[in-house]
Amino acid sequence: MPIFAVHYTYSDATAAERDKQRPRHRAWLADHLADETLLSSGPYPDGSGALLLFRAVDSQALGRLLTADPFAQESLIDEVRATEWQPVLGAFAG
DSSP states (O other), X not given: OOEEEEEEEOOGGGHHHHHHHHHHHHHHHHHHHHTTSEEEEEEOTTSSEEEEEEXXXXXXXXXXXXXXXXXXXXXXXXXEEEEEEOOOSSTTOO
16 A cells, blocks of 8 residues: 655644644544554654655545544644655665
């Protein structure tokens, strides 16, 4: 199944609400980690966004999955960029 690198971009304007919604967002991520849809995720240290690595059948399925993220439902993500990624070495190479 393809892997997608998903980049979330955040703004300072939504920081307080993201803090409030973070437990729901992380629970959503944990569910996808448990079902092996999510491979890894984490914020950028400067607070500008996050990187999430997902498995999905195709970009349409990924899009449907991402709309269920509580951050997306609360309009806390300024931009989403998703790119299919093909690892050839390392932990995610298959």
